[in-house]
Amino acid sequence: MPGSLRIARIADIDIEANISWLIVLVLLTWSLAVDWFPAIVAGQPAATYWVLGFIAALLLFVSVLVHELAHSLVAKARGLPVKSITLFIFGGVSNLEQEPQRPGVEFQMAVVGPLTSLILGGIALVLGGAIGRAAPLAAAVLGYLGIANLLLGVFNLIPGFPLDGGRVLRAILWKASGNLQRATQWASRVGQVVAYLFILFGIWQFFSGNIVSGLWIGFIGWFLLQAAQAANSQVMLDSVFKGVIIGQLMSPPPVTVSANLSLQELVDNYILPHGLRSIPVVRGDQLVGLITLADIRKAPREQWLQAPVGSVMTPLERLHAVRPQQRLNGVLPLMAAHDVNQLPVVDDAGRLVGMLSRDAVLRYIEVRHGLGLEVGRQTPPPAKSGAPANMSAANGDRGGAVA
Ligand SMILES: [Zn+2]
Structure with missing residues (x-):
């Protein structure tokens, strides 16, 4: 997640805090200090409420972290590597390097998070009740943590993918139908319905005068909607392009020009006669860049006779070159993110x-x-001569996420 900072490492998992998490920490401390604790334990100095608010807010994030660790530790125990856990504005997310391959594993991984929160909530409430009058301030913090953890557990059990409850639903549908794509489609649809309900409820709250909580609920709904749609399209893409490597879909190398060629020659001999808009640039047999009409325009007209193509081209390191043995799945998000229409494919020796x-x-x-x-029904990809037998996924790792 952009804007995240590593704060700890637990069981070989990087724990990161996103900048949005700090904002929530401040807002939560403030609302607890100003509203919540004065109502629970009256007659304390303002500074006490601020300290209580800060401690309770920190402990809530520890609770979220424990919830995520539960997901991650089950994932690791089932052989799925976990890269990191990120705490962010809506709680936490575990970044898996790989999605579970069996419904049973997904079920266990998903359900353990909310269960952990419910158990934590229960313990906090019982403890808070036990120390009650003896230590009213600590009891107030425990009471808040108890309620917050119970809500966290219940919220995450809502069956909208990608919430934990949605993953549980998907695992059940997956088990029943034997088809991950169809199960994801259904779980994602339910997730979108849940998201729209959140948004509608948020709007209703907003216009009923609860402006802040209305905005907040609407915002959560919007986030869930994005996540449900993204999860679905990722699984669909994976299914369509499963096992397909770039070497199978790439076109033969186009005309190339030398980096030493002058811009004038380039325009006269390549661009104008063939109506080309972009040409790969080579030095010897190495791809070194790409020259486009926009690059040429950067050089003043009177310099075209002297200026070599290499001086204005877009250099290789900005081109996102790919390799023929890379899986298409890993590359499509790259194309979408950078809005590029084509990517140069180079072999291990750097040749186009x-x-x-x-x-x-x-x-x-x-x-x-x-x-x-x-x-969703796979046929084996056609074997293409020249494509390496070892389809190593240099870029094929998929970041699954469990919130
Ligand atoms: Zn969770």
Whole structure:
């Protein structure tokens, strides 16, 4: 997550705090100090309420961390590597390197989080009740933690994917149907309905005068909606492109030009006669960049005779070059994120071996559709000569996330 800072390392898992988490820490401390604790334990100096608020807010985040650790430790015990846990504005998220491969594992992983929160909540309430009159301030903090953890547990059990309850639902549907894609589709639809309900409830609260909580609930709904849609499209993409590597979809290498060529020659001999808009640039047999019409315009017209292509091209390190043996799944988000229409494909020796275009990817989907190859039923990808047998996933890691 951008804007995250590592704060600890527990059981080989990096614990990160997002900058948005600090904002919530401040807001929560403030609302506890001003509203909550004065109502629970009256007659204390303001400073006491602020200290109580701060301690309670910190302990709530510890509770969220324990909830996430429960997910992550079960994931690790089931052989799924966990990269990190991030605390952010809506709580926590465990970043898995891989999604569970069996419904049973997903079920256990998902359900353990809310269970942990419910148990923590129960313990805090019992403890708070026990020390009650003897230590009213500590009891007030424990009481707050008890209620907050119970709410956290119940909220996460709402069956909207990607909330824990939605993952439990998906695991059950997955087990029942044997089809992960269909189960995800359904769980994601339920998740979207839940998200819209949150948004509607938020709007209603807003116009009933509860402006802050209305905004907050609406915001959570919006977040859930994004997450449900993203999770669904990720699984759909994975299913369509499962096992497909770039080498299978790339087109042959196009015309290239030398980095030493002058811009004038480039325009006269390549750009104008062939109507090209971008040309890969090589030095010897190495790909070193790409020259586009926009790059050429950067050089004043009177310098075109002398200026070499290499001086104005977009250099290789800004091109996101890919390798033929990379899986397509790992590369599509890259294309989408940078809004590029094509990526140069280079071999291990740095030579240009082809281009991967967005059109080729779309054509592949159309052809599959035209052949009636249903999404979610896999046919083995056609073996292509020259493609390495070892489909190592240099970039194929998928970051799964459990909130
Ligand atoms: Zn959770």
